[in-house]
Structure formats: C-alpha cells, structure tokens
Amino acid sequence: MTDNRFTFDGQSVTAKRGQSLAAALTDAGHRTFRTTAKSAERGIFCGMGVCQDCLVSIDGQPNQRACMSLASDGMTVTRQVPFPAFSGTAAKAGAPLTLAPDVLVIGGGAGGLSAGIAAARAGADVVLLDERKVSGGQYYKQAADGVVLDGQQRDGADLVAAAKSAGITILSGVELWGAFDDLLFMAQQGDRAIIARPKTAIVATGAYERPVMVPGWTLPGVMTTGAAQTLWRSYQSLAGKRLAICGSGPLNLQVAVELARGGATIVRLAERAAHPVTRPLQAARMAVSGPALAMKGLKMEWALRRLGGTVRYGSDLIGVAQCGNALAATFQSSDGTRDTIEVDVVCMNAGFEPQNEILRLLGVSMHYDPAMGHLRCHTDDAMQTNIRGLYAVGDCKGLGGAPAACDEGVIAGTHAAAAAGFGDAYDLHSVRRRLTGHRRFQSRLWPLYDIAPRQAADMPSDTIICRCEELTLDDIRTGLDDKPGHAGTLKRATRVGMGRCQGRYCGPVAARMVAETTGKPIENLSFFAPRVPIKPVAISSIFAAEEAVREKT
C-alpha cells in the first residue's frame, strides 16, 4: 500500500491510503484547520460532516470539510480564511444522475443496511445513499483500509457484504440536501448532482452527538467522542496522547477503552451521572433486561482501569482553556470541588440528537421526549410515517441504539418492498419481539446516565452557544428582551442558528430558551423551521441539478 503526499499551508504531509484529510492532518500534528471571522481557530469537532468547522481549501476550492474529504496525492490544502475569494471559474459539474428505484434508502448504517437488505431480498430494486465513503454508519464504523479491529467491525463488515450480495446499489460519499413533496430527493456526490424519485423511501440517517457546551468547547482539540472514535476506528489516527472524555452515556466508556488499547492515556473519563452503585435498583433493572450488555459495560470499566485510565462519576466538564500546546480542562464533581488537568484532547458526548431534518422537512409528525431531550418521530407498525411511502428507522426517529435500528430496518424494508409490489410483508413476529426487548433495554439503560439537556441558566454567560455565528449565551439573551414567540424570531433578532451547520448545536438551546420565556411546552414546532438545503450545497451542484430537471421536462 502506498502513502499519499500532499501539502498543508506549504508543509508536506503524508497520508495513509484511504485516510481522510482530517485524519492525516491529525497524524501530522495539525489541528487548526480554519480561522473564523472573529479570528478564532477551529478544527475537527463532529468528525461526521455536521458541524462544518473543519473547513479547508483544497486545490483552490474553499469550503471543503476535511473530515469528509479523502487525502489524495498531490493535493494543495490550505487553512480556510473567513471570507474566501470567489474562484472566478464558470460552473462545472459532472453529468447528473437520475434514479427511480422501488426503494430508496437514505443512510448506510445499521438501520439503512438492514432495511436495504430486507427490501432487496423481497425482490425490490434498492438504491442506498450514504454520506460516508465507507458503509457501516456510526456503530459499525468500518476502517477505510478494510482492517477489522474487533467483533463490532466484523459484524458491520458482514452486514455490508450481505447488502452487496443482496444486490443493493450502494452510492457512497453522497450528501442528500433536498427533500420535497411527493418523495423527490436531491443529492450531490462530489461534483455530480443526483435526483431521485423513488416509489418508497426509508430514512435511516442516524443521530449526531450532543456536546457539553462550556467556555472553550470550540477550541481545536475539543471534539465529540464519536469524532475521536472515527479517527481511530476508520483511519487508525489517535486524536491525542493524553485525553479527557466527558459527558454521559455508554459511548464515552467504550471509546475510552478503544483509545486506551490504541495507546492513548485516558487521563480522565468523567461521567456526569452518579455511580450505578448509588442507584442499585435502576442498575439491577437494566442488568435484567440486557445481562450481556450490562456485563460488557462492567468489563469495559475494569479494562479501562487496567490500562491506566481514571474514571470519575458525578463529574462534569466546566471549561477548557488553551495552555501552551495543551488544553487545560476543568472539572467539577457533585460535591462542588473543582480540579484542572492538562490534556491534548477533550472528547465530549452528552447524549444524541436525531438527524431528523428530512423527516421534519417532509412534515412527519413528532413529539418531544423530555427524558432524552429530543424529538421522536411517529411511525406505525410497518415503520411508515404519516407520509405515505416514507418510512423511518433507527436513531433518526429518536435514539434507540444499533440493535433496534437493525430490526426496525428489517420491518421497514420488508414493508416498503411490499408497498412497491414485491413480496408480502411476511410474518415479522420474531423480529418484532426482539425489537421490544431492545427497546426495553434502552429504556432501562438511559436512566443510569444523565443526558437531560443542560438549562441555559446553568451555563456561564460567555459560553459560545452558536459555533458558526460565534454567539455567546449573553448575545442570544439580548434577543429574549422582545419576548420572541418562536425560535425563528430569536434567530432573526440575534443570528443564532444562521450559520453553515444550520443550528445543529444551538437550535435545541434556542428552542429551550424561548420555551422558558413563553412558558409554552416544547414540541416539533418549537425548533427552527426545517428548510432545504439540509446540508450546504454547492451552487455548481444546484446548477447541474437544474439542468437535469429541465432536460427531463
């Protein structure tokens, strides 16, 4: 296998084959990828194409996400400046692709792959669009070079192989940006525009991570736990040598162990929730409904301690500051004591937010789940939403975990194929029973953690809430003076949520702030109004899509 060489701001960088730019730059010790309008530095944050903070300029093209771009030989990469020059070249894009499959699956993770396999086995023509370059999604995260680290990756590899042998057309590196009435979808794959008018569609877009918003959470080197996991599992890059991991939930512990095994020192794993021992009843209920998973959790904690990691319960990150080349992370424990440790990288995960943009855009009905702090989408027994022909599975409906996503996928795939005229939705009894079990386990797992979103009142007023527009809690509060009736009004008054990521992180906070001032309960309509594009889309790609649509009509 040959390595690739490229330059970053003039310095030569070597990339392993298949590595993302973000991973190659991390290996080379670079972590500032762009500067903002307010001269702040930014680097990898989400690691999955959501935050838009890892932007670089590649061969003169600005606004490219390093985490989603492949490092290739001879590239000229530069840090992105706040106001990049226009390229001055005319729009050029590859020939557009139009698709009309029986079943369109959006998302190539546990839920999407399972759905696609079920539908294809029933005889339907299935196209699966996946944003990542390599299928598998967040749970089954596959290595770019095909190396299999453990059982989880092996299961994922099997699922991807099954999808291929079932005859699914998998299109990778495809970003869906538009969803319109009557199941019309628009996407881009590099320069190429894709237009899909399927008979049925299954949305399986998963979730992204809820951060721990504290002063300093936008510094390069502070990233989501999933971002560090992707660097490691997909590209064998360690985000840093000395790490702190914080927030709440089982992913933090799992990634801590993975990174420790990979050679990192977990200086601290800070879990917000109290130790399960202090809540034996809840812990026992969880263990009864999922003994194997409960055992796995215990073993992981022992493993982490054996590898020299420190675990603290009832401990929360309250701030990060730059300290030379290192980051000074300050924690507070439940008794109020604080301490500061020096690390290279701070990872955070305090729960998940469903990627439900497509569903909200198309008018799928939702309700707010206060325990998880996010919206849940309504589906019937067939996983069909209130929009005919539109199905939803997995975490995009509200968090449910990978095993549940797989089973929901099987149900949705079978029914979507049947609706398109292939097979009848055969007896899914055992799948449904298994799904009930997974859901019971989930409902008993999360009470052990502390993922309820933080109240704005509990955050320091200089905490940045809107990463893109660089707005602090105080900046946003000024917009509350006029008693906005809706998050959209607060947005227009303060610009909160107006940036490239379109309110992925600040949106839930803004919705809660408005709900607090109006006294109205949070519901679907409390959040920013969903609009196309779901993700920023290049004007050249819209130009190409327009040509394709015009030629058709």
Place this chain on the structure above:
Amino acid sequence: MKKPEVIVIGGGVTGTVAALTLAEAGASVMLIDEGVNAGSGANAGSLHVQMQSRFMRLYPDQVPNVEAALPFYRMAAEEWVRLDKDLGGIELVRKGGLMLAETEEQLAFLSKKAEREAAQGLSVEILNREALDRIAPWLGLQIIGAELCRDEGKLNPLIANRLLGARAAAVGVRRLAGRVTALRPTPQGIELETAHETLTADKVVVAAAWGAGALVHGFGVSLPTKAEPLHMNITEPGAPVINHLVQHAERSITLKQFSTGQIVIGGGWPATTAGWSAPPTVISGSMLQNVALAAHLAPAISNLRVIRTWAGMNTTIDGASVIGPLPASDRIVMAVPGDAGYTLGPLVGRIAAQLAMGDMGEIDVGRFSPARFAT
C-alpha cells in the same frame, strides 16, 4: 388635552415606523401584530427604485401606477438613508443597482426604460461591457451591458427591524400580540375585535399588508390586497466583491452581497402557502432555477454553497401604495406599501402616521388614496 389613543394594526416595517412616528408626535400608541408571515421578517433588504422588469412582465396593467410613483421610490430610499443615520447603522450601502442585459433587445428595452425613469428624476445610465468590467468584473461573459440606477442600494433588514422595534419601544409604543378580526365605528371612535378582547381607539392605522383588505371590507372600499409567497436563498460568506444590487432585464432575479459576505439570491420566485398561520413552503423548482440563474449571471459564485432557503409572504395590490383615510371613516388610516414594500415601508408608515395626527405633511399622496378602490 387628552392624548389621542391610536392603535396600529400590523407590526412590519410600515406599522412599526407608523407607531413610532405617532408616539413621537405625542399619541398614546398600541401596536397589535399577529406575528405571522410579515414580509418585513423575510425580505431581502433591496432598496428598489428603478422599475423592476419582473413586475413589468407580470403585471403590465400596473406599470403606469409604478412609473408615476418613481419619485416616491426615490424619496423612500432617502427616508432609509435618514433612518440609517438616525438608528445608528443598518448596513445601508447605496452604490446603485445594475439591471443586466444579455442581448441587444434587452439592452434596447433598458435604454427606453432608462429614458422614462430619467424623466421622473432618477439617476440612471446605460453601461456597456467595458464600463461594467470596471465595477462588476465578476459578471458572466455573456452580459453585454446594464442599466445602472444610482438611487438603489441595499441594507440589512434583520438589523433594521431590530433597531426600529427597539426605537418604538423606547418612545413608548406598547405591543400586543394578536389578530384583529373586525373594526367597528362608534360615535366615540373605533372598536377593534381581537380573539380575547374588544379595544377602543380614537384612530386606527392599518399597516396589515396582505391582511388589510379583509379588515376594511365594508368600509366603502374593496382593497385587493393579496398574499404572495416568495422564495429566497442565501450562501455562506465569501470575499466582499459585489457592491451593487443586481437584477436582469428579462428574468426574475435579485442578487447582492451582505456585509456578512453572504450572497442573497431572490427576485420573486414563488413558494407555496402552507395554511394561514404557517410560513410558506419552499418549492424545488424555485430554488433550482433561481440559484442556477444566479450562477449563470455571476459564475464566480459557483464555488460557494447555499446554506439556507426560506419563503415569506409578500403583498400585492395594484402596484401603488394605499395611503390615507378611508372614505367611510377618517378615523381609519391605511398604510399599505405598493410593490417593493420594504423600500417604501418607512415612508408610507411615516406619512400615514402624520395624516392620522391631522398633519398633511410635505408630500402629496392623493394619488395613493384608498378612494380609488371605492365600491
């Protein structure tokens, strides 16, 4: 003497300026706004002065109204310049507007249009490609010339709305959220019906845009106000290079760059209404064609990404504004701007407020009287 009680219906730019003008003139002012679908909250902040080709094409019968009102547009732009100073900066830039031609026919159309506009006192000029290269080198190579109207410009409506709202509050305007469902004359004044209560006022200013026609139905006028859902797009930031407000001689587009570096693309592409109280919905065709046209005219912007689209509610009447008291009751004063209503809004709001206070003002607005819709 007791302060007159005035209620302003509609809290967009027109109603807000009317309310603060009234309060500054000594009235006791309440502003009632339903808080949905204000054109002012969705508009693009273009200061339009020259006749818009889109409008001339869509509503040819209304062109004479617009043409006769051209000096009013210029005054409206001046009103914004005053407000910019007064409010402490709304990112107003007045470098002029370019209307582009790709063919000789289009250029000839613009030349004729420019003559008519010059006759109404506008500062206009036809530029050839060479002249364009000096001020707008990023234009597509197929552009052969343009009409430059120096009276035009752009501002940031998000900032303007916020500052105007704050100014209104500071001079004592009280705000009430709600929908007025009916107006009734009484011997003492006007009664206003809302969902929760009945209010009374000495005078009422109706600045309710698309909602105005229904409110004054039965007062001897039939006001054809219509809601028109329109589409907008905005990009991520780029280097500041586009100074002008850009339009086309034949096709629907407005394109300009905000001080944030973002490019705003609009120009009257349709959206669909999603029911009365919800904002309109974006349709795919408008987004594709509007943005593709922008890329065609200014290819240099193609490497930027569109980050958001939205849709908002414009109001159409007969091209001209409706300003002044109703024939059936001089206690009800209309304040509904004509085409390019954000440009006109502050001037329309101020004049209506003055009329409500019995001040005839310095501008004759007889031609905009609601009497033209008398039944």
